[in-house]
Amino acid sequence: MINKRNFYIDGKWVAPAVPNDFDVINPSNEEVCATISLGGQADTDKAVAAARDAFETWSFVSKSERITLIEKLLEIYNTRAEEMAQAMSMEMGAPMDLARQQQVGAGSWHIEGFLNAFKDFQFERPLGPQAPTERTMLEPIGVAALITPWNWPMNQIVLKAIPAIAVGCTVVLKPSEIAPLSGLLFAEFVDEAGFPPGVFNLVNGDGPGVGSQLSVHPGVDMVSFTGSTRAGIAISKAAADSLKRVSLELGGKGANIIFADANPKAVKQGVIRCMRNTGQSCNAPTRMLVERSRYDEALEQAQAAAEATTVGPASEEGRHIGPVVSELQYNKIQGLIEKGIQEGARLLAGGLGRPEGLNRGYYVRPTVFGDVTPDMTIFREEIFGPVLSIMPFDSEEDAIAIANDTVYGLTNYVQTEDDAKRERVARRLRSGMVETNGVGFGQGSPFGGYKQSGNGREGGVFGLEDFLEVKAVSGLAAE
Structure with missing residues (x-):
């Protein structure tokens, strides 16, 4: 001790x-x-x-x-x-x-x-x-x-x-x-x-x-x-x-906007980024917005990525995610997952309870919801756990409106091979940081947010x- x-x-x-x-x-x-x-x-x-x-x-x-x-x-x-x-x-x-x-x-x-x-x-x-x-x-x-x-x-x-x-x-x-x-x-x-x-x-x-x-x-x-x-x-x-x-x-309640022309791995990378640190990051991309022509494919890719995410003790080495920090945090996350199910989001992976084989410790199943809408609690509230919400959008304007429809404004993400579109969207997102195409921020970059x-x-x-x-x-x- x-x-x-x-x-x-x-x-x-x-x-x-x-x-x-x-x-x-x-x-x-x-x-x-x-x-x-x-x-x-x-x-x-x-x-x-x-x-x-x-x-x-x-x-x-x-x-x-x-x-x-x-x-x-x-x-x-x-x-x-x-x-x-x-x-x-x-x-x-x-x-x-x-x-x-x-x-x-x-x-x-x-x-x-x-x-x-x-x-x-x-x-x-x-x-x-x-x-x-x-x-x-x-x-x-x-x-x-x-x-x-x-x-x-x-x-x-x-x-x-x-x-x-x-x-x-x-x-x-x-x-x-x-x-x-x-x-x-x-x-x-x-x-x-x-x-x-x-x-x-x-x-x-x-x-x-x-x-x-x-x-x-x-x-x-x-x-x-x-x-x-x-x-x-x-x-x-x-x-x-x-x-x-x-x-x-x-x-934060970061939006990850994935346009139809984004890198084929953008969805998988977005899931991994959301689950990093067991989702306990204020700048996590927890809302994935996908252009409708790519939406069904994205749901399948996100489900596969979540199901491939392993969970285990923090003392072990490997690429798994660990437990969330406390019983209080565990119970809060379970309550929000349950709320997502009750309010009609489509559960694609994970869900309530601990992962199979882990009966002690604050372990949460890597969870992905599809067909999330702005009126749902999981769209609004910061979950601070390994939970991703996915929804479609139809146009650039639509994506920006959905992304900005939050009291938070810490980090947003944009994925597209169109340089002009990437800059245009980044300028209109109301957040202190916008990461595009997976390029991380440099040493000395300003970290902070807008709004709440x-x-x-x-x-x-x-x-x-x-x-x-x-x-x-x-x-x-x-x-």
Whole structure:
């Protein structure tokens, strides 16, 4: 049994002010794999105070010194990558291959991206020839509270902690209490890298506890949150009384538009992409829109792809998908699958219950529905599981209208060999990201959404700017 009850505050591992044990459940077998403690107000106050004190010094540390420390952190991260993969696999159910290559890899990839963007980043810029003695200065906002989810633990922690620290903020991280082990391991890396005390702090806790305490805390200048839209709205309301800056990366209901001239493998690839990480990705292409002339063929291809998707324990290597993260998540997904059946969607693959041979663990059958319509719950709600909804469209206009008919606007997908059509459709989709023909986004690309998918952007120079204030200063010596 792993005992990880302590928090990382002011450069030290400290016991919680009041013990409040919380069991971490391995979703592959439903057994307790670790015990942490949930923090309280005293722990939150202590962490914020440490960050507040450290900010006065850290915000003026040279750019080169910060780069050196982040490079050291990256070196440690890569050296201890297997520990991180094991932790994430156990706590949130990522199969080992996925954990090593994508879950761990996302963290190192983003650290590298931030380092590349930061090396050329200018904190002072001339306004222009019309005002030769005026400069625009970009300064760290202050203490940033970082509240991260369980589905891509390192991806989300790195996307927040690294840019905040790089530009001179100090941070208090509250990782998901469901999958906290990776965050605690990251704190070990920070400590080993030698960051000054108080620059990075970690307090475990749940949303109503530490999460809410950070959202209203007078010593916190900014909250950066990734999670559900419901929780994002609650944090925004809580932070409004002190007018904190709030950056939100929330839910999604991505449309994957497959035109008749798309690659023959587009449907199969779309199913695989939807099922990746057991469907627990906010940017998953969970609504597949297929041009009618190709629709019947697409249904057959999607059914075959789903039936070929194997499910198994996260501890095993291979290309299978693992369990979903928790009993709560499992029950939610089962309820939405049942809703899809009741509302008349055509069940092509999967369905209710666990896959054959898996009687313990939060395993969900890879599920595909056809003939889904916009009035159905599974068209509207983010399921966050291995469930795909397919529907036909008749024209380009029709596809765009269906894709945009959602409160979300995170990522959409377009598949066509017609370059002009691909660009035309991408411009009209109301989302922060549009991936076309399976070409992934580059290092430093802005990650974020429109509408109820949130605000702000993460990654590269965009992520650095999210943690900065803008100051105009006049009357300085001309540069």
